[in-house]
Structure formats: structure tokens, C-alpha cells
Amino acid sequence: MSLRIEDYRAQFALPDGVIYLDGNSLGVLPKTAVAAVQKTVTEEWGNGLIRSWNTADWVTAPQRCGDKIARLIGANAGEVIACDSTSVNLFKALITALALQVNSPERSVIISDIDNFPTDLYIAQGLRELLASRNIELQFVKRADMNATIAEFGARAAVVMLTQVDYRTGERYDMKAVTALAQSKGALMLWDLAHSTCAFPVAVNACNADLAVGCSYKYVNGGPGAPAFIFAAKRHLDTLDATGSSAPISGWFAHQAPFTFDPVFKVARGIERFTVGTPPILQFAALEAALDMWLTVDMDALRAASVVLTERFIAEVESQCAGFGLTLATPRDANIRGSQVSFRHVEGYAIMQALIARGAIGDFRAPDILRFGFTPLYVTEDDVVGAASHLRDVMKLREYERADFRARGKVT
Ligand SMILES: *Cc1c(COP(=O)(O)O)cnc(C)c1O
Secondary structure, three states, rough: OOOHHOOOHHHHHOOOOOOOOOOOOEEEEEEEHHHHHHHHHHHHHHHHHHHHHHOOOOOHHHHHHHHHHHHHHHOOOOOOOEEEOHHHHHHHHHHHHHHHHOOOOOOHHHHHHHOOOOHHHHHHHHHHHHOOOOOOOEEEOOHHHHHHHHHHEEEEHHOOOOEEOOOOOOEOHHHHHHHHHHHHHEEEEEEEHHHHHHHHOOOOOOOOOEEEOOOOOOOOOOOOOOEEEEEHHHHHHHHHHHOOOOOOOOOHHHHHHHHHHHOOOOEHHHHHHHHOOOOOHHHHHHHHHHHHOOOOOOOHHHHHHHHHHHHHHHHHHHHHOOOOOOOOOOOOOHHEEEOEEEEOOOOOHHHHHHHHHEEEEEEEEOOOEEEEEOOOOOOHHHHHHHHHHHHHHHHHHOOHHHHHHOOOOOOO
């Protein structure tokens, strides 16, 4: 029997006086992560030292956390590994998609959404330069044109790479339908689950996804810079093993026996082909504490709570802040919404700074998006109503006109 969603709030170290609606950017600290990191530092690093690679199972953290993430995204053990950043894993996933299409050299197109998170688009652009001899063609198009683009270019596409939930608007692609469309044309489907994982139920295998990547410092609460993850369906891991395909980045941890110190690279079998080098153990300690909490959460109940929060926030802002020029950027239909709500306003940046100064924390995404993430494990309906009231006061008192709210920091 899992806990009720509202009982999880006590498991987080939330600062007093803060309404935190930015768990889609950096999740709140789970109290168990504090203890886990402390133990890893003082006992395992402090006393165990080098022995801890074996005695504290440091060396298997990427596989162990990967298997736990697999359960949260509807994959099987051995299909997910936790490692590196999402950006690096996107590089590996795209290289792998091209390797899986090696017998179809005419498949040179990478299709994506022009509004995808920039790093996803940058990695594809970099690959095109790096693999100049493959003549990779990029088709980055608007969401409204996605199905038509897949229909038109799919037969020449190596891979369709999409982020399921748009980081600006919170609009969600239908994972099953888009995957089926891409595969009907012979293209592979790569999903970025940055704003999906632990935001709502995800079922990569039920949707027959080929490859996926995701972040674990957002809704997963794994801590700043937490290891990301990469998923490859078992059928593809088997093909890669059978064809002797190399690792996308052939670092020593992707070697089948790193501690033989063999001068010749021999790729590891299975999901381990995606690791590169020494795992960041302190980050893994925090991540694993968060994952162990997630494994007790009822994801359908989480989604139900998330919809209540997002619907309530939309209703509160539209009633409390009517007439202040805020327009909803997120779909009204909850079925195509992730776990965030965004509003557009030309003064968006300064409005968000004023809100943060009042202790209601969301974030801003250029050019004009005020973004609010709803994480039901620690956000309540009272928070939602409170944040909307602060927003009303910021607008009514024109607090966004203050000069110090207009100066931009390096990170927005
Ligand atoms: C947050 C996010 C990333 C972040 O990538 P990092 O390598 O962790 O900085 C990548 N893709 C999407 C879609 C994201 O939302």
C-alpha cells in the first residue's frame, strides 16, 4: 500500500515561507538524500576510501539506479543506465540510432521539433558536422507540422527525436501515436523524457519506444547535476551486441572488462555500452535516495493530483489576475499537458523576479514565458492559490517595474 500523495511533503526539506513551483527545473531536496550523501562522504569516502568501490557497491551505481529508473518509465531491468548528462546521452542515443540504421544509408534525416530544448537541437547539429561524410539532413519543424513531416521524410529518416513535453508550453506529444507513425516509415523513435520522468506515468515499452534519454534533477529530485539516464529497447541492445557495434563513446567503463587494462577496446554487452567513465558517486548517493522514494509512489495517483493542481492554478490566475495581460501558453486540455503551466507576458522576466522576491518561485524562459511546475509530492492546493495571489499583487502593484527586477542573472 503506497502512501497518499499528500503524505510525501514531510519527506522534503522545504525552506520556510517558500512556495516552490520550479520542481520542473530543480527538484526539492529529499530529507533521505541528506543522510545518504552524509553517509557516502563520511563513511564510504572518509573511512572506506578506495575499498568502497567494491564494499559500498559504488561501481554498480549506474546499473542499479538505471534499473530503478526503468521501473519508473515502464522499461525493464537492463534497458536503462544512469550516467552523464542528458546532453551527452542525446549524443550517444543519436549515434546509436545511426548505427542501428547502418544497413539503410539512404536514411540520413534527423527529424525534430524546432521548439525542442536547444541542447537537443545543438547535439544533432554537432553530429551533422562531425559525421560530414554521412550527409545528415536536419528537418526541424513546428509541432503542428510534425505528423506531415514524418509522413513526408520518414522513409529517408534515421530517427525522429522529440521531447515529450515542451519545456516552454508544457504541451505533450502522444508518445504511442508518434512512435507508431515514425516506425511505420521505418524510422527509429528517440524520446527525451526530461519533463516526463516522475511528472506522470511513462511507459516506454508499452509505446514501443526505441531509445530515450532523461534528466534526474528535475521532477526526479536527484539534485543539481544528478546523473541523467539513457534507455535502449532490449531488441536494439541485442542487435548491437550481435553486430559487434562499438560504443558511442568508447571510454573504459564501456569496455567489457575495464580492469584488465587491455589496450584494445572491446565493447561491453547490453546497456553498459552507454557508460563512459568513472561515475560521480556523491551525486549517485543523492539520486538513489530520491529513486527509492519514487519507487513507493503510485504514479496514477501522482498524475491525478498533478491535474488537480494545474487546473486549479489556471483557474486561479485567470480569475485573480484578469485584465493584467497574462495569456495562457499551456493547453487547456489536461490530456495534452505535462505537469507545468505557463503564461506569457511581455514583462515576464521582471514579473518572475518580483514573484521570487515574495517567495513564490517559478522561472522564466525567453522570450516571454512565466513557467510554473507542479510537483504533487510537495506542492499543495494552498500553494497554488497563494502563488496566484502573489502574482495578482505583483501585477496590481506593478512591482515588475522595479529596476532590480529587470537586471538579468546568468541563469534565468
Ligand atoms: C533540462 C533538459 C535538458 C538538460 O540537459 P543537460 O545536459 O542535463 O543540461 C535536455 N533536454 C531537455 C528537453 C531538457 O528539458
